[in-house]
Amino acid sequence: MANIGATEWIIILVIALLLFGPAKLPQLGRAVGETLREFKNSTKGIMGDVKEEFKIEEKTEKEK
Secondary structure, eight states: OTTOOHHHHHHHHHHHHHHHOTTHHHHHHHHHHHHHHHHHHHHHHHHHHHHHHHHHHHHHHHHO
16 A cells, blocks of 8 residues: 555545445445455454463463
C-alpha cells in the first residue's frame, strides 16, 4: 500500500464510482469494513488458541 500515491487513489475511487455508482459506494465500503473486522476478530481468536496451546506444551515439558 505504501507504493500507492494520492493520484492512484483518486483514479481507483473514480473507477469505483463509475462501476458501482454513488448510491452503492457507502454500502460497498460498509461491507468491506465488516468483512475486515470479522477477519481480524477471527485471527485474534486463532492466535489466542495457538498461544494457549504453546503454553500448555511448555508447561508439560517443564514438568518432565
